[in-house]
Amino acid sequence: MEKLSIIKIGGNIIEDEASLNTFLQLFANLEGHKILVHGGGKRATLIASKLGINSKLIDGRRITDAETLEVITMVYGGLVNKNIVAKLQALNIDALGLTGADINSIQSVKRPIQKIDYGFVGDVKQIASSSIDKLIQANFTPVFCAITHDKKGQLLNTNADTIANTIAAGMSRIYDTSIYYCFELNGVLQDFNDKESVIKHINAESYKELLEKGIISDGMIPKIDNCFDALQNGVQKVYIGNTAMLTKENNNFTTITL
Numbered sequence: 001m002e003k004l005s006i007i008k009i010g011g012n013i014i015e016d017e018a019s020l021n022t023f024l025q026l027f028a029n030l031e032g033h034k035i036l037v038h039g040g041g042k043r044a045t046l047i048a049s050k051l052g053i054n055s056k057l058i059d060g061r062r063i064t065d066a067e068t069l070e071v072i073t074m075v076y077g078g079l080v081n082k083n084i085v086a087k088l089q090a091l092n093i094d095a096l097g098l099t100g101a102d103i104n105s106i107q108s109v110k111r112p113i114q115k116i117d118y119g120f121v122g123d124v125k126q127i128a129s130s131s132i133d134k135l136i137q138a139n140f141t142p143v144f145c146a147i148t149h150d151k152k153g154q155l156l157n158t159n160a161d162t163i164a165n166t167i168a169a170g171m172s173r174i175y176d177t178s179i180y181y182c183f184e185l186n187g188v189l190q191d192f193n194d195k196e197s198v199i200k201h202i203n204a205e206s207y208k209e210l211l212e213k214g215i216i217s218d219g220m221i222p223k224i225d226n227c228f229d230a231l232q233n234g235v236q237k238v239y240i241g242n243t244a245m246l247t248k249e250n251n252n253f254t255t256i257t258l
Ligand SMILES: Nc1ncnc2c1ncn2[C@@H]1O[C@H](COP(=O)(O)OP(=O)(O)O)[C@@H](O)[C@H]1O
Pocket: 009, 010, 011, 012, 039, 060, 182, 183, 184, 185, 187, 188, 189, 190, 192, 215, 216, 217, 218, 219, 220, 221, 223
């Protein structure tokens, strides 16, 4: 099987021009087939506030009413995605920006209202792995934003970590697939005040302990849940760390296994 790397970058990297440029250079240098998935939650919150729209997130998930959906469509699908694509083109990577509606790549269903009404938030139902593979085989580099669709004409907001893990799970039938979750820290930390205290390896058992001790919290919980989900669905390797983990010399990051 050929190798495929799925790299996800979060809002803090996108917000910092220097970090973004450094990351994109490392991404461009990465050998083999690759897909980029980006978030941009921070920018969406910023632009929404400029438009007088308050942002509300519960457990890291954005409550997406009709107005917020307009903002995230403009910010993720437009501003952030097209800037990244242009920067990659400048690095001679033939990038193609996509939402889940493009080539019907990621179909989702609007999250049913249970205790909370998340509004226009989509839970991924299926990905079009063979269509995505056609792009890869044609030497295009897909760049996905955090937008999906329901195939009935409705765009939906989907967390970017979830997009990365579902694309990876779908593609793992065709490729030996790894996911790299890049964020601003060196990895999952044992002590949040010590940026060097990277936990090198987490499995299902040690994760339980880390949760109980409160060492892992906030956005890191759904991120690691996503990692286990991906591993259970055929993904070979999952890594969490800063962008330097894309270089061969660096081994200071967290590896997640079942
Ligand atoms: N033990 C931990 N190690 C590292 N980060 C942690 C830990 N526990 C909680 N976090 C939080 O998780 C956040 C990463 O999750 P998230 O904000 O969803 O990332 P992203 O920027 O990729 O969207 C970190 O910024 C940090 O505040």
